[in-house]
Amino acid sequence: MTTGGFTSLELAREEELLTLPSxxxxxxxxxxxxxxxxxxxxxxxxAIEVRLGDWTVFHASLPGSKPENDQWIARKARVVMARGHSxxxxxxxxxxxxxxxxxTYGFSEADYAIHGGAQALRVTGLGVxxxxxxxxxxxxxxxxxxxxxxxxxxxxxxxxx
Numbered sequence: 001m002t003t004g005g006f007t008s009l010e011l012a013r014e015e016e017l018l019t020l021p022s023x024x025x026x027x028x029x030x031x032x033x034x035x036x037x038x039x040x041x042x043x044x045x046x047a048i049e050v051r052l053g054d055w056t057v058f059h060a061s062l063p064g065s066k067p068e069n070d071q072w073i074a075r076k077a078r079v080v081m082a083r084g085h086s087x088x089x090x091x092x093x094x095x096x097x098x099x100x101x102x103x104t105y106g107f108s109e110a111d112y113a114i115h116g117g118a119q120a121l122r123v124t125g126l127g128v129x130x131x132x133x134x135x136x137x138x139x140x141x142x143x144x145x146x147x148x149x150x151x152x153x154x155x156x157x158x159x160x161x
Contacts, residue, residue, distance in 0.1 A: 003092050003116070004140035011089040018150045019122045021159060023129045025057055030156075031121075031132055032058030035149045046136035046145070049073050050121075052129065054081060062136070069135040075113035080120050080131045082107065088116035088143040117142030119150060 020027070028050040035048040045064025050057055054077075061069065076087045082105070083090055091114040094101035102109050116139035121130035132149060134142045 003088065003095065004143070006088060006092050008089060008093040008096055011086060011092055014147065015086060015089065015120060015122060018119070018147070018154065019124055020129075020150075020154070021124055021157065023052065023121055023123045025052065027153075028052055028057045028121075028130060031149060031153050032060065034152050034156075035132070035134065035145070036060045036062065038145070038149060038152070044137060044145070046134055046142075047073055049077075049131075049133040051077060051131045051133070065136050072113060072115070072117070072135040073133045075111060076115065076118035076133055076135070077131050078107070078112045079114055080118045080128070082112070084128045085120055086116070086143070086146075087114050087118040088139070090114045091116065091139075115139040115142070117146060119143075119146045121150075 032048055032050040039046045039048065039062045045062060047061045047065045047069035049059045079087050079090055090101060101114050102112065117134040119132040120128045121132055123129045132146050134146045
């Protein structure tokens with residue numbers, strides 16, 4: 001299964017659980033650095049990006065990543081900016097509803113990718129304030145890697161149980 005057996009309800013709950021207390025530039029850099037450390041430790045061929053709004057404040061291309069990863073990141077970021085949810089949520093919800101996401105919302109596949117690996121960075125009381133983007137491994141793994149990065153970040157801040 002290309003979407004990991006997730007449900008939209010599970011993914012929505014995951015987004016809620018990973019809400020951040022704040023999101024400054026320093027926070028965005030720390031999130032990116034956690035991603036780089038985990039990716040390098042596992043020799044993963046990832047591109048990792050963190051955005052505040054539409055401003056890229058962190059980007060790293062790890063060994064084995066390719067220029068195409070940046071194109072995937074841009075396409076995934078547009079989905080989060082347009083819809084306010086993770087790309088995996090959007091993909092799974094479209095599959096559950098039996099719709100063609102691109103046709104339904106009027107977005108071209110060339111510019112928007114509903115492939116796992118983009119997490120909406122929600123801040124308590126403020127909604128979506130940024131995006132964590134991962135590209136380079138299969139979409140379920142990209143998604144799970146992003147979740148792991150955010151979980152580690154929140155644990156370091158004392159925000160995860």
